[in-house]
Amino acid sequence: MYDLHVHIIGHDTIQRDYSAYIDSYMLQAELLGLEALGFVDHYPYRVKNVQKIREKVEYLKDHADIPVFYGAEIHVPSNTVIPKYFDYSLAHVRQRYSLEEAFTMARQKNIDIIAHPCAYGASCSPCQLEQFKDENICLELSEKALVYLPQWLYEEAQRRHIPLTLGSDAHFPQNMGFPQICERDLAWTSLDEIPFLEGRL
Ligand SMILES: [Zn+2]
Numbered sequence: 750m751y752d753l754h755v756h757i758i759g760h761d762t763i764q765r766d767y768s769a770y771i772d773s774y775m776l777q778a779e780l781l782g783l784e785a786l787g788f789v790d791h792y793p794y795r796v797k798n799v800q801k802i803r804e805k806v807e808y809l810k811d812h813a814d815i816p817v818f819y820g821a822e823i824h825v826p827s828n829t830v831i832p833k834y835f836d837y838s839l840a841h842v843r844q845r846y847s848l849e850e851a852f853t854m855a856r857q858k859n860i861d862i863i864a865h866p867c868a869y870g871a872s873c874s875p876c877q878l879e880q881f882k883d884e885n886i887c888l889e890l891s892e893k894a895l896v897y898l899p900q901w902l903y904e905e906a907q908r909r910h911i912p913l914t915l916g917s918d919a920h921f922p923q924n925m926g927f928p929q930i931c932e933r934d935l936a937w938t939s940l941d942e943i944p945f946l947e948g949r950l
């Protein structure tokens with residue numbers, strides 16, 4: 750088990766040293782026995798000074814016992830250009846955009862994961878995923894938004910071999926873990942089969 754969606758800054762806009770939270774996340778990852786941890790920040794950032802966060806994540810990438818990554822979560826559609834220092838990116842699809850539009854926007858912006866599919870107002874009528882099966886775009890199994898994930902979408906993704914990545918979308922370390930995903934008996938893509946992690950483990 751791994752987690753590719755834990756927030757360092759979250760929805761805060763207060764200026765403070767958010768890098769202090771990173772250690773608690775690492776400890777929680779160890780307690781949960783995670784194989785890898787992906788820190789994610791909303792980009793563009795909602796606070797000004799992120800230098801300490803970036804330094805600490807960079808340090809952990811070299812020194813932690815498990816692979817550590819740094820991802821950007823961006824709203825789509827948007828004109829945001831994602832900086833190169835991010836290891837991967839997640840699309841937070843705006844309200845009323847369909848799953849087909851989500852895949853198309855992810856393709857255009859080179860985004861790796863469609864975060865919490867069908868959640869938070871994104872539209873979710875049944876569609877054929879066949880056309881997106883070779884795009885290396887993953888769908889997220891989001892612990893926090895699992896209630897929005899229709900079973901047909903999960904099964905369709907499985908059938909088309911569209912990678913399914915794990916993300917808690919935790920904004921605090923105590924919100925990590927995947928009790929509901931385990932309860933629903935969902936299968937996720939193993940780390941070594943996630944396209945954008947190839948050669949990085
Ligand atoms: Zn989101």
Ligand SMILES: [Zn+2]
Pocket residue numbers: 754756789822864918
């Ligand atoms: Zn998020």
